[in-house]
Amino acid sequence: MADADVPWAEYHEEQRQRGQAAKVKNLAVLRATTLRFEVRNDGDIVLVRVPGAPIIEFYPTKNKWRTDGRTMVGTAADLVAWLKRRISQ
Secondary structure, X not given: OXXXXXXXXXXXXXXXXXXXXXXXXXXXHXXXXXXXXXXXXXXXXXXXXXXXXXXXXXXXOOOEEEEOXXXXXXXXXXXXXXXXXXXXX
16 A cells, blocks of 8 residues: 555556556466467457357456456466366366
8 A cells, every 4th residue: 555645646657567567577478378369458458268268358467367257366377377277177
């Protein structure tokens, strides 16, 4: 949480920068895999397509993904690990 002395604009900018850093890292992790995915909205949304499974919407700046009407929290590495577990079942 931000200190009371930090103006809202500075806090907001810091959060935006953290999100952009997370996006770069998460996209690098996804690009290192063999997963098929499509980047949309300048990388703010990534659609991951796995045969036989619903499309996964991954939000790399927020470290969240949605599938089957559920939202899960985790990085791209967590998403890849989750997919591996799900596929192996």
